Amino acid sequence: MKLIVFDLDGTLLNNVSKISSFTHETLQLLKKNDIAYTVATGRTFDSGQAIIHGYDFMLPHIYSNGVIIWDPQKNSLSLDNCLTSEEAHYILDTTLLQKITPFISAIDQQQQHYIFHPTITHTAEKRLLDIFKQRKNIRVLPIKHIPKGIDITNISMIGDGNEIDTIQHDINTQTHLIAYSGPAIEGQGLKWMDIHHSNANKGSAIKQLREQLKVSEVICFGDSDNDLSMFSVADESYATANAKAEVKAASTAVIGHHHEDGVAHYLRERFAL
Numbered sequence: 001m002k003l004i005v006f007d008l009d010g011t012l013l014n015n016v017s018k019i020s021s022f023t024h025e026t027l028q029l030l031k032k033n034d035i036a037y038t039v040a041t042g043r044t045f046d047s048g049q050a051i052i053h054g055y056d057f058m059l060p061h062i063y064s065n066g067v068i069i070w071d072p073q074k075n076s077l078s079l080d081n082c083l084t085s086e087e088a089h090y091i092l093d094t095t096l097l098q099k100i101t102p103f104i105s106a107i108d109q110q111q112q113h114y115i116f117h118p119t120i121t122h123t124a125e126k127r128l129l130d131i132f133k134q135r136k137n138i139r140v141l142p143i144k145h146i147p148k149g150i151d152i153t154n155i156s157m158i159g160d161g162n163e164i165d166t167i168q169h170d171i172n173t174q175t176h177l178i179a180y181s182g183p184a185i186e187g188q189g190l191k192w193m194d195i196h197h198s199n200a201n202k203g204s205a206i207k208q209l210r211e212q213l214k215v216s217e218v219i220c221f222g223d224s225d226n227d228l229s230m231f232s233v234a235d236e237s238y239a240t241a242n243a244k245a246e247v248k249a250a251s252t253a254v255i256g257h258h259h260e261d262g263v264a265h266y267l268r269e270r271f272a273l
Contacts, residue, residue: 003059003215004030004037005206005230006263008051010182010223011240012039015259017185019055026264029273031056038062038209040202042180042194042226044105044154045070045077046113046138059213064105065180065226066205067153067196077111081200083152087177091155091195092118094170100159101125103132104143106150113138116146124158124186154196158184164191171195180226203229221255221263223247238266 006012014020019027030037040062041048048063060071069078083091088104095102096118104116115132117140132140157164164181171179181193206218210233220227220234223243231237231250239251240258248254256262267273 001036001213001215002217002219003209003213004035004267005040005062005202005218005220005234006037007202007220007222007224007227007230008039008041008043008048010242010258011221011227012263013051013258014261015185017051019051020261020264022261023264024055026261026267026273027055030267030271033271033273035271036213036215040066040206040220040227040230042224044068044113044156045107046105046115046132046135049137050135060209062202062205062209064154064196065194065200066202066229067200068107069205069208077107079107079151079153080205081197083155083197084176085152087174087197088152088155090174091171091177094167095155095157098159098163098167100157100163100167102155102157103128104146104152105154105156106146106152108147108150114146114150115140116143117141118143122159124184124188124190127186128158154194156192156194158186158190158192161189161191164193168193180224182224201229202227203231203233206230206233223258238263 038059042065045063106114120126168179168181171177178198179195181191184190184192218234219236220230221238223240236252238255239248240262242257255266
């Protein structure tokens with residue numbers, strides 16, 4: 001069994017974070033030809049689900065860079081390498097020092113998904129909070145309501161690029177934490193950042209799926225540094241034209257730009273779809 005694994009943002013999605021009609025048709029052709037595929041994204045469960053719902057991703061999905069594996073057919077969720085209370089408090093202190101609002105993603109024993117947040121201070125953060133509140137399967141609450149013992153999967157934020165860079169530098173000095181960031185689609189010098197436990201990564205999650213699904217070959221697609229771990233375990237790895245230089249260097253080959261359906265065009269040619 002061959003398994004194709006897609007990163008989402010900057011890879012399978014276009015520059016407005018959507019699956020284009022051409023890419024959708026390509027996914028349907030993969031399914032028709034019994035070619036297995038799934039997703040490995042840095043997005044949280046609720047965010048990733050909102051993107052791929054209705055596109056027939058039937059095999060287990062990888063969210064939050066490997067912290068969460070979700071099996072849609074069994075309706076089961078597994079968590080690995082969640083943040084400890086001490087790690088979460090360190091992230092909050094570091095973030096609030098730069099006057100950036102952290103959004104804490106968490107899951108309880110009943111698999112209810114939450115986002116907890118302190119006081120919102122910036123317009124971009126308010127817009128992001130409004131997006132969270134529109135999602136059906138997530139509860140958004142002030143940070144004072146966070147219960148003890150809940151599983152914290154990751155902490156994300158949006159803010160001024162320089163302030164985000166300062167936080168990221170600090171976080172990445174910590175042994176058990178890792179932060180990934182990139183330009184926010186809102187522009188205006190804003191960046192997003194996601195922080196989780198350093199033991200969680202796409203590569204380790206793909207290893208689990210390879211064993212679980214009896215996969216003989218993994219072909220993956222990505223564009224950013226959080227994709228390097230899955231590139232290292234895949235049999236073939238392809239970077240989009242917009243990918244970071246180190247991702248291109250680690251890839252089997254570089255394909256088309258994400259906003260020009262680069263992944264879909266490659267798949268149609270590769271599998272004669």
